[in-house]
Amino acid sequence: MAVPTKVAAIDCGTNSIRLLIASRAADGSLVDHDRRLELVRLGEGVDATGRFSPAALERTFAACDQYAAVIRDLGAERVRFVATSAARDVLNRDEFTAGVRARLGADPEVIPGTEEASLSFSGAMSGVQVSAEPAMVIDCGGGSTELVLGRQGSGGPVIESSDSLDVGSVRLRERFLHDDPPTAEQIRGARALVREMLDGSAVDPSQAATVIGVAGTLTSLSAIHQGLKVYDREKVHASRLTTDEIRGVAEVLLASTVDQVEAMGPLKRRRAEVICAGALIVEEIAARMGADEIIISESDILDGIAAQMLDG
Structure with missing residues (x-):
């Protein structure tokens, strides 16, 4: 099969489905032709029911229809659809697979954790300058949180350790943080679970010289x-958050209602509904880091998927 010159990478998680259409520049860097996100909450209720709900599938398939039109218009030659945490264990995964295939001509791939770690790490490392290694990449999703510790070798990323913690912003919000805003007791329960998972993790955040x-x-x-009142990708990319700043933002979010969070400006409703849980997870990881800040990268697993396809 010939190596494509323009590809479409899709990452479907518990809360969002994202699209990147990319090609290679003459210098080997990725060129974005389109990058977009829809908050479909595919994993809504999965933790309790073990199934994708009809409403969640309808939202996700509507996003797939939009993406299919963009892929056709921009002439992407190959599509890869990667599904992560929400799709791993559901009872009605066949319904999800058939719906995606009908719209995009590609089956969702539920990739193993080792591949997810490698793609996330290479994508993140491609987007920021790393002055000290090993580096740790944090990807706090809706259903799980990935931690990857490694180095950028001459032949690609060298992963020293990686882990997928079975806790993310949607799952933690649904399981513990029921009130709006959450109660102190609910927050204590959520922290206890996150700390237990970090205690048993294969990745030790204290070993990281750089955190992305x-x-x-x-x-x-x-x-x-x-x-920011309106989300600005350029201002977010390569920005930095110290551990004290993370703690402060988490404290505000855990004490705010969803309406108050949404009124802050940059977040859509479905993100605002679960960001307090995500902030708690990140705060707990940051408390254990060897580095004193997190570098934020807009380059992630999507960039890793696209680069892999373009490299054949």
Whole structure:
């Protein structure tokens, strides 16, 4: 099969589905032709029911229809659809697969954790300057949180350790943080679970000389901290959050109602509904880091998927 010159990478998680259409520049860097996100909450209720709800599937398939039109218009030659945490264990995954295939001509791939770690790490490392290694990448999603510790070798990323923690912003919000805003008791329960998972993790955050944060929770925390009223990708990319700043933002979010969070400006409703849980997870990781700040990268697993396809 010939190596494509323009590809479409789709990352479907518990809360969002994202599209990147990219090609290679003459210098080997990625060129974005289109990058977009829809908050479809595919994993809504999955933790309790073990199934994708009809409403969640309808939202996700509507986004797939939009993406299919963009892919056709821009002439992407190959599509890869990667599904992560929400799609791993559901009972009606066949319904999801058939719906995606009908709209995009590609089956969702539920990739193993080792591949997810490698793609996330290479995508994140491609987007920021790393002066000290090892580096740790944090991807706090809706259903799980990925931690990857490694180095950028001459032949690609060298992963020293990685882990997928079975806790993310949607899952933690649904399981513990029921009130709006959450009660102190609910927050204590959520912290206890996150700490237990970090205690048992294969990745030790204290070993990281540099920490890079990717995806919606981390980019949202940066946007809120900067006081952005409208999300600005350029201002978020390569921004930095110290551990004290993360703690401060988390404290505000855990004490705010969803309406208050949404009124802050940069977040859509479905992100605002779960960002307090994501902030708690990131705060707990930051408390254990060897580095004193997190560098925020807009380059992530999507960039890793696209680069892999373009390299054949």
